Amino acid sequence: MKMNEGVEWAMHSCVNLSWLPGEAVTAKRLAAFYNLPTAYLNKQLQALARAGIVSSISGPKGGFQLARDPRKISLLDIVVAIDGADDAFRCTEILKAGPGANPKADYVKTCQISRAMRAAELTYRRELAAQTIADIAEQVLAEHPDAPDNTRSHFANLTV
Amino acid sequence: MKMNEGVEWAMHSCVNLSWLPGEAVTAKRLAAFYNLPTAYLNKQLQALARAGIVSSISGPKGGFQLARDPRKISLLDIVVAIDGADDAFRCTEILKAGPGANPKADYVKTCQISRAMRAAELTYRRELAAQTIADIAEQVLAEHPDAPDNTRSHFANLTV
DNA sequence: GAAAGCCTACTCGGATACTTCTTGTCCGAGTTCATCAGG
DNA sequence: CCTGATGAACTCGGACAAGAAGTATCCGAGTAGGCTTTC
Numbered sequence: 001m002k003m004n005e006g007v008e009w010a011m012h013s014c015v016n017l018s019w020l021p022g023e024a025v026t027a028k029r030l031a032a033f034y035n036l037p038t039a040y041l042n043k044q045l046q047a048l049a050r051a052g053i054v055s056s057i058s059g060p061k062g063g064f065q066l067a068r069d070p071r072k073i074s075l076l077d078i079v080v081a082i083d084g085a086d087d088a089f090r091c092t093e094i095l096k097a098g099p100g101a102n103p104k105a106d107y108v109k110t111c112q113i114s115r116a117m118r119a120a121e122l123t124y125r126r127e128l129a130a131q132t133i134a135d136i137a138e139q140v141l142a143e144h145p146d147a148p149d150n151t152r153s154h155f156a157n158l159t160v
Numbered sequence: 161m162k163m164n165e166g167v168e169w170a171m172h173s174c175v176n177l178s179w180l181p182g183e184a185v186t187a188k189r190l191a192a193f194y195n196l197p198t199a200y201l202n203k204q205l206q207a208l209a210r211a212g213i214v215s216s217i218s219g220p221k222g223g224f225q226l227a228r229d230p231r232k233i234s235l236l237d238i239v240v241a242i243d244g245a246d247d248a249f250r251c252t253e254i255l256k257a258g259p260g261a262n263p264k265a266d267y268v269k270t271c272q273i274s275r276a277m278r279a280a281e282l283t284y285r286r287e288l289a290a291q292t293i294a295d296i297a298e299q300v301l302a303e304h305p306d307a308p309d310n311t312r313s314h315f316a317n318l319t320v
Numbered sequence: 321g322a323a324a325g326c327c328t329a330c331t332c333g334g335a336t337a338c339t340t341c342t343t344g345t346c347c348g349a350g351t352t353c354a355t356c357a358g359g
Numbered sequence: 360c361c362t363g364a365t366g367a368a369c370t371c372g373g374a375c376a377a378g379a380a381g382t383a384t385c386c387g388a389g390t391a392g393g394c395t396t397t398c
Contacts, residue, residue, distance in 0.1 A: 002341085003161045003248040004381070011273045012254060026331070035257040039384055046333065059390030062331040075276060088163040088248065094172060097195040099314040112299045113171045116235060120287035127280035139272045154259045162380085164342070186370070200344055206372065219351030222370045 004083045006044035009036055011078055013045070014133045015140065017054065018070040019148040020155065024063030032160045044082055051081035070137060076128035089117040164243045166204035169196055171238055173205070174293045175300065177214065178230040179308040180315065184223030192320045204242055211241035230297060236288035249277040 013030050027042035045064050049056045055067040066073065091114035093107040108114050140147050173190050187202035205224050209216045215227040226233065251274035253267040268274050300307050 001161060001163045001243050001248050002246070002250065002381090005250065005252065006382090007249065008252060008254060008273065015273070024331095028331090033258055034254040036254070037383065040382070042332070043334095043383085049332090056332060057390090058330090058332045058388085059392090060330045061391065064332090075273075075280075083161050086162070088161050089167065090162065090165065092165065092168060094168060094194040094196070098193055100310055112296045113168065113175070113235075116288075116291045116296065120235075120284050120291075123287050124280050124284035127283050128276075131276045131280075136272045136276065143272075150260055162342090166343090184370095188370090197344065199346075202371070203344085203373095209371085216371060217351090218349085218369090218371045219353090220369045221352065224371090 001088055003079070006040070006047075006082050007079055009034070009041055010044045010048055010082055011075065011133075011136070013041070014048075014053070014066065014070070014073060014078065015137050016151055016155075017064065017066050018133050018137050019151050020065070022065065024057050024061065024065050025155065026063040028160050029155060029158050030064070032158055033154065047082050048078070051077065053077055053081055066133075070134035071132050073133045074129045075131045075133075075136075076125055079128060087118065087121050089114075089121065091117070161248055163239070166200070166207075166242050167239055169194070169201055170204045170208055170242055171235065171293075171296070173201070174208075174213070174226065174230070174233060174238065175297050176311055176315075177224065177226050178293055178297050179311050180225070182225065184217050184221065184225050185315065186223040188320050189315060189318050190224070192318055193314070207242050208238070211237065213237055213241055226293075230294035231292050233293045234289045235291045235293075235296075236285055239288060247278065247281050249274075249281065251277070 012034065016030065016033060017025060027045055028038050030036075030045070031038040031041045045054060045056070048054045049064070049067075052067055053073055054064045056062070056064050091108045091111060093111070095101055095107045095111055096103065096105075137148075144150075172194065176190065176193065177185060187205055188198050190196075190205070191198040191201045205214060205216070208214045209224070209227075212227055213233055214224045216222070216224050251268045251271060253271070255261055255267045255271055256263065256265075297308075
C-alpha cells in the first residue's frame with residue numbers, strides 16, 4: 001500500500017502558491033523549485049485543477065494559482081484529487097461466497113471486518129480534513145519567519 | 161493507494177480459525193470456504209506465519225492454526241504482516257532540494273507536511289491496533305449467535 | 321503615426337511508453353500414515 | 360503376531376510468470392504579446 005508520490009509534491013506546491021497569491025506560476029517554475037520532473041508535476045497540477053483546487057491559465061503569462069482561500073483547502077482535498085477517493089481497503093464481500101450468505105445483504109456495511117477497516121480509514125480522513133494548507137503555512141511561518149519572503153525572492157530569481 | 165486484497169482474506173480466515181481452536185486447517189479448506197484461489201491464500205497465510213500470527217504444520221494432518229490468543233491478534237498485526245509496515249505516505253524530503261535547505265536536517269520529522277501525514281496515519285494505525293480478532297468474533301457472535309457452530313459444521317462437511 | 325492583422329513563443333492538456341508492484345500459479349522440501357517384509 | 364523399514368500421498372514453502380497501477384515523457388490545442396504591414 002503506497003500513496004502516489006505526487007501527493008507530496010502537490011502539497012508543497014500548494015503551500016508555495018499560498019505565498020504567491022494572485023500570481024500565476026508555471027509548472028516549470030514550480031518544478032524547478034524542488035528539482036522535480038516538470039512534465040510529471042504538471043500532471044499532478046492538472047489533477048488539482050480538475051478538482052477545483054487550483055485554477056490554470058494557458059499561454060504566455062499563464063500558470064497555476066490557488067483557486068480558493070488556503071484555509072478552504074484541506075490535505076484531504078489534495079489526497080483525493082491526486083490519489084483518488086477510493087478507500088485503501090476494498091471489501092469484496094467474500095462473505096457472499098461463504099455458507100449461509102444472504103445474497104441481498106450489503107456486506108460492505110454489515111461485515112464487521114469491513115466496518116472496522118472503514119472506521120479506521122474514516123479517522124484517518126478526518127485528521128487530513130482538519131488540516132488545511134493555511135495551517136501548514138502558518139506552522140512553517142512560526143518556525144521560519146522568513147520562509148515566505150525567501151520563497152518569493154527565490155521564485156523571482158528563477159531563470160526558467 | 162490500495163491495500164493488498166489478501167488482507168481481507170487473512171482477516172476472515174483468522175476469524176474462522178478462532179472458532180476452530182487447536183485444529184490445523186489446510187489452506188485448501190480455508191480457501192474453499194469462500195471460493196478463493198488456494199495457492200494465493202496460501203501465500204497470505206505464509207506471511208501470517210512469518211509474522212508469528214499463525215503457526216503452520218506441514219504434511220498430512222497439517223495446516224494452519226492461530227499461534228496465540230485471538231485477543232492478542234490485532235487487525236494492525238494482520239495488515240502489517242501482509243501489506244508491510246511502511247507508511248502509505250512516503251516523505252522523500254523534497255525540501256532538501258529546495259532553497260535554504262539544511263543538508264543535515266531530518267525533514268521526515270521536521271517538515272510540517274510530513275508530520276501532518278504521519279500523524280494521520282498514526283491515528284489510523286491506533287484504531288486498527290485497538291481492534292482484535294476476538295473483538296470481531298464477539299461482534300459477529302452477538303449478531304449471529306449460531307455463526308460459530310455453522311462455521312464448524314461447514315468445515316466438517318467440506319469434501320476437499 | 322496609428323491601427324489592424326499575422327506570427328512566434330509559450331502555456332496547459334491529454335495521449336503515449338516504461339517501470340514497479342500486486343496478483344496469480346507452479347513445483348520442490350518435508351512430514352505423516354499406511355503398507356509390507358522379516359523376525 | 361509384532362516390529363521395523365519403506366513408500367506413497369499430502370502439506371507448506373519459496374521461486375516463477377501475468378496483469379495492473381504508478382511513474383515518466385512527449386507532442387498537440389490554445390492563447391497572449393510583439394512585429395509587420397497598411398492606411
